[in-house]
Amino acid sequence: xxxxxxxxxxxxxxxxxxxxxxxxxxxxxxxxxxxxxxxxxxxxxxxxxxxxxxxxxxxxxxxxxxxxxxxxxxxxxxxxxxxxxxxxxxxxxxxxxxxxxxxxxxxxxxxxxxxxxxxxxxxxxxxxxxxxxxxxxxxxxxxxxxxxxxxxxxxxxxxxxxxxxxxxxxxxxxxxxxxxxx
Numbered sequence: 001x002x003x004x005x006x007x008x009x010x011x012x013x014x015x016x017x018x019x020x021x022x023x024x025x026x027x028x029x030x031x032x033x034x035x036x037x038x039x040x041x042x043x044x045x046x047x048x049x050x051x052x053x054x055x056x057x058x059x060x061x062x063x064x065x066x067x068x069x070x071x072x073x074x075x076x077x078x079x080x081x082x083x084x085x086x087x088x089x090x091x092x093x094x095x096x097x098x099x100x101x102x103x104x105x106x107x108x109x110x111x112x113x114x115x116x117x118x119x120x121x122x123x124x125x126x127x128x129x130x131x132x133x134x135x136x137x138x139x140x141x142x143x144x145x146x147x148x149x150x151x152x153x154x155x156x157x158x159x160x161x162x163x164x165x166x167x168x169x170x171x172x173x174x175x176x177x178x179x180x181x182x
Contacts, residue, residue: 014156015169017093021049025092030055034088037130042066046087051159054171055090061101061124068104077106084120086127090140091170097140098148098171099131100180115180117145143170145180 010016027047034043034057042065046056058068061084066072068085077083082105089098101116101124119128135142148167157164157173168174 010158014158015173016158017053018049018051021053021092025049027055030057030090033134034059037134038127044068049092051173052171053091053093053169053173055088055092057088057090058102059086059088059127061085061119061127073104074106074111077104077111081105084124086119086124086131088131088135089171090135090138094170095140096143096170097135098143098167098180099128099135101128143167148180 011020027049028045031043031045038059042060044058044060044067046058047054048056060066062076062080062082064073064076064083066076073083082103085102085104087098087100087102089100091097099117101119103114103116103120105112105114119125132142143166148165148171150166151163152166152169153163155164155169157168159173160168164173167179172179
């Protein structure tokens with residue numbers, strides 16, 4: 001009986017939706033849409049419903065067909081100074097999304113990422129337009145950094161010691177308040 005109470009408490013009191021999402025939601029639900037939108041780009045499905053409540057699709061904007069963390073990814077950075085990507089996070093529990101442009105560089109032998117709400121290069125604007133048109137067509141509203149970092153009192157999440165943010169509640173119960181803050 002204690003196990004049942006813990007499960008119920010985790011869902012209703014701690015907002016733990018991982019079993020529901022990982023069991024009944026197809027993590028590849030949006031993958032084909034993005035492959036059709038961005039033919040020729042490497043697309044990495046980063047969706048993981050363990051602590052996330054969102055679909056997470058990363059699109060390589062640089063001409064590289066390798067995932068983050070691979071030897072090819074790091075070699076591309078060495079040869080070209082950086083890799084550009086865009087991370088699209090779509091909440092699985094509410095009609096909201098986040099779009100972040102990422103630039104990966106090597107600094108002092110470490111892979112470092114910088115994020116931006118807008119594309120880093122002018123030739124990346126077409127990606128921004130396609131992504132926003134797609135999200136709008138599906139009924140998702142984009143949230144900005146001010147909205148995402150807003151505290152949500154009265155909500156307890158497993159990885160949050162303090163009051164969680166809108167980002168933590170709708171997208172990812174991460175150890176950081178909002179991972180895209182620079």
